[in-house]
Each structure stands twice: as C-alpha cells, then as structure tokens.
Amino acid sequence: MDVFLQLTVSGLSTGMVYALAAAGFVVIYKASDVINFSQGDLLLFGTYLIFFAVAQTGLPWSLGVVVTVLLAVALALVIERLVLRPLIGEPIISMIMVTIGLSSILRAAVNAIWGPAPRSFESFLPAGDVALGPVILSSGRLLSIPIALAVLAALWLFFRHTRDGIAMRAIADDQQAALSMGISIPRVFGIAWGLAAASAAIGGIMLGNIVGVSPNVASIGLRVFPVVILGGLDSIRGAVIGGAVIGLLEVYTGGYVGHGLSLVVPYVVLVLVLMVRPYGLFGKEIIERV
Amino acid sequence: MPVLELRDLSLRFGGVTALAGFGMEVHNGELLALIGPNGAGKTSVLNCVSGLYRAQEGTITLTEPDGASHALHRLAPHRIAALGVARTFQNIELFKHMTVLENLMLGRHVHMRGGVLSGGLYLGRQRRAEIEHRRYVEEVIDFMNLEPLRSAEVGNLAYGNQRLVEMARALALDPRILLLDEPTAGMNAEEKESMARFILDVQEERGVTVVVIDHDIDVIMDISDRVVVLDFGRKIAEGTPDRVRNDPAVIDAYLGRTRETA
Secondary structure, three states: OHHHHHHHHHHHHHHHHHHHHHHHHHHHHHHHOOOOOOHHHHHHHHHHHHHHHHHHOOOOHHHHHHHHHHHHHHHHHHHHHHHHHHHOOOOHHHHHHHHHHHHHHHHHHHHHHHOOOOEOOOOOOOOOEEEEOOEEEEHHHHHHHHHHHHHHHHHHHHHHHOHHHHHHHHHHHOHHHHHHOOOOHHHHHHHHHHHHHHHHHHHHHHHHHHOOEOOOHHHHHOOHHHHHHHHOOOOHHHHHHHHHHHHHHHHHHHHHHOHHHHHHHHHHHHHHHHHHOOOOOOOOOOOOOO | OEEEEEEEEEEEEOOEEEEEEEEEEEEOOOEEEEEOOOOOOHHHHHHHHOOOOOOOEEEEEEEOOOOOEEEHHHOOHHHHHHOOEEEOOOOOOOOOOOEHHHHHHHOOHHHOOOOOOHHHHOHHHHHHHHHHHHHHHHHHHHHOOOHHHOOOEHHHOOHHHHHHHHHHHHHHOOOOEEEEEOOOOOOOHHHHHHHHHHHHHHHHHHOOEEEEEOOOHHHHHHHOOEEEEEEOOEEEEEEOHHHHHOOHHHHHHHHHHHHHHO
C-alpha cells in the first residue's frame, strides 16, 4: 500500500508536468492547427531558465519563477514573430516542419549556453517528506500537483471566458469567418505561443525541482505526444487526464514490472489510442467528407 | 459621396485574371446588386473589399460619415472588419462547433475590449460589457427570428437556417457595410423570398449599406436600388435594375442566355 501511494504521488506529479507541456501544445494546435514539435524543448528551456535565474543569477525563488516565465514568453514571442508569422497563410505542413527545425535549434542553444553536463541547484519546493499515516511522501512532488492544476485551470478558463480565448477557438473552427469577424490572426498566434511557453516554463520549473536540470529533460518533453494523442489534440481537459494517465502508467510499470518497460508504455498507449480512438478521449471528432 | 469606392482593381492568380481594372462606387445606404455570369469575378470583388485577397493594382477607399477615409487595400482583414465591413460567404463559413448564440457573440468581437490578463481581472466591468453585448445579440436574434435556434449547435442546423445565422452574425458586428455573397444560394422559393425580405429590412430599418451578389436575377432585381454587372473581371454595365435589364451588353453577356433557356 505504501509503495502504491508513493508511486501514485510520483506518477501524478510527473503526469502534471506532462500535462503542462501538453497544454501548451494544445493551445498552439487549437489556435493554428500547428503540431508543435518544439514543445518539449520549450520545457527544456524552462528548466534551464530557472537554473539561470536562481542558481546563476542568485535571484530569490519567487522572483526567479517570474523571471523564468517572462523570459520564456519573450522567447516564444520572438520565435512566433520571426519564424512563424511569415508562414501564416502557407500550408500548415510548412509550419510543422519549421517547428521540427526549431526543436533542434532550441536544444542546440541550451547546449551552447549551459553545456551538456547535468546541473544541480537547490530545490525550492520544500525538500522534506510528509507523513500521511504510515506513508512517507515527498512534499515537493505532492505540492507540484496543485500548482500544475491551478495553472491548467487558468488556461481552461482563458479558453472559455476571455475575448482572446474565444477568438482562438473561433480561428480553430473557421479561419475565414474569424477574419471577417475582425479577429486578428497574428495577435492570436502570438498569444498562443506566449501561453504555450508560459505553461512549458512552469512545467520546466517543476521538472528542475523534481528530476534536476539536464539535457534529458527534452526527452521527457517527447511524452507530450502520447499525452495529447490520448487526451485529444485540442482539449485542455484531455491534456490533464492524459498527463495523469501516462504519468501513472509509467511509474506503475516502473514500480511493479521494470524500468525498461516503463519507458515504452507511453508509446504503446499512443499506438493503441490511434487504433481505437484517433481523436483521443476528449478531442473533437472531425469527420472529413470527401 | 460614396461610402465605398473601388478603382482600377486588378487581381491575378498566376496566369488567371480575376479582375481587370474593375471599379465601382457604393453609395451610403443603398442596396447594390453585383451580378454577372459564373467566374465573372463577383466574389473576388468582395474578397478584395474584405481583405481576404489583395489586388495587385487599384485602390479601395472607405469613407466614414465624418469624412475620415481608409485605404482598405492596404489593411489586414481584421482591421477592415473593425471599420464596420461585415460579410457572409458563398459556402457558409460558420463556427460549426459553437451554438448560434456563441457565433453571434463572436460577431461582437471588434467591440469587445480586454487583453489576455485584464479579461480575467476586471470582472465587474467585463460583466457589464458582456451584458451589453448579449443584449445587442438578442436584438439581432429577435430581428432574424432565430429564437428557437439560439442554443442549437450550428453544425446541426438546416442549410437555410445556417445562411440566416451567418447573416445574423454579420449583423451582430453592427456593420456600416454588409457584403452578402449569394445569400439565397441553395434555397427554395419560399426561403429566397424571406431572405430577400431580411435583406430589405437590413437596409431600410437598420440603415446598413448592402452589397449583394446573387445568381437569382429575379429576386435581386426586385430588391436592389442599383445593379453593377461584371463580366471577365470588368464592369460592363451599371444602373437601375430596369436599365440594366435592357442593356444590350448585359443581355449578351448574361441575361440573353437565361432568356433563351427560360
């Protein structure tokens, strides 16, 4: 039972990091139909930015988090402005290919600035343990769950209630109609990239605390794909559930079966979902009539 | 003083010429019909005005009542919409996964304020504004007789109703100029009749300047103040419906053929 609970907390906390990264992915997909292959690298950048802000610059944690998120958003806005905006109106596939290029560039940039060796810094989430009856849980991991959920809830509210969030849904639904309603596509794309980077940065900050700072974080970012395929490419709710499921599956397999298999499980899920329910649990069922 | 003036518009797609030096004026408050055979360039004209296409040559000028003028041919589509130019599409472009009400609320987009953060912060002010917009939209719903459909998902509506919703959404924008691209296409005689009625009401009761494209010459001739006839991307005639009907160039290009088959 102890082991099960510990695994559950660990799985959920990892899962929520996945969910944050995936939510950013969903935001971009919703607004522009672009599959952002550089989402994992935004996560990686977030991890190194918090390392830079806190360990290298010596900012206090609270300020470091703010600076990290702002830097990440600024980076995303520059990327959107310089790389993606000129491609508006071009085939979607061009934009998707560009994000693959972006992924390499971001990864190389991290490598060039901070080097390939893993770095360490003092965790800001309380390092101690919490005793829940007979079960000892890491309080850092425990805390990261509500933090992530709060960020995800904010994103969800954004889509439902704000002018820009609703405009984003409109663009996803029918771009021509959105244009004729006076919705600015460049503005909405900019906001989408900014939000995606912000949620990835928060995910990156949590990752830095939970697993440490190293280039391997980018491979964790790859888990975005099983998560969004499971949850649905265009659903924030799906990202949360998908993240939790993949995170839990991973640690349960790791804990009860073996570490090797746990690395593969997310992708097995990905393949199964694609076979059974290609639009995911909460995705929009798009029927193309030809 | 024309509210909208198009001058020497030329639009080419590779080797295909859609518009070849087309020009026309739209007067304030009139109902102008744009007719012509298939492929004459009617939709291209609307797309240039609403900014979806950019003509290689020529100018489009919108003049506001206070005399301020705007070069639409240089503006992005969302800026043109913000100036009060609304439109519908030949192939109905609606937000299919949203309800009728949500579609119409999106018509209010240009009138809404609020950035990414402030949208969530100024709850009180935001709410008051939302109520205002809601009231406006309800008035449009009432005007277009859409009450029974207000919470239906648009993708599930019948074709004729979708056309009405699209027009209602354009009206929610509170437009100065309304561009209608074949609003009666695919409708039966009865639906056409009621759509024509709505178009007239929009012009007369709401004081909106309307430019309408349609294939159904009879309906359009009945309601329009003036007609502009296009063929091969050029204006070949213009004037009152009666004058245009008897213009030899028009009969050659367009009406002649319908007469023979009729």
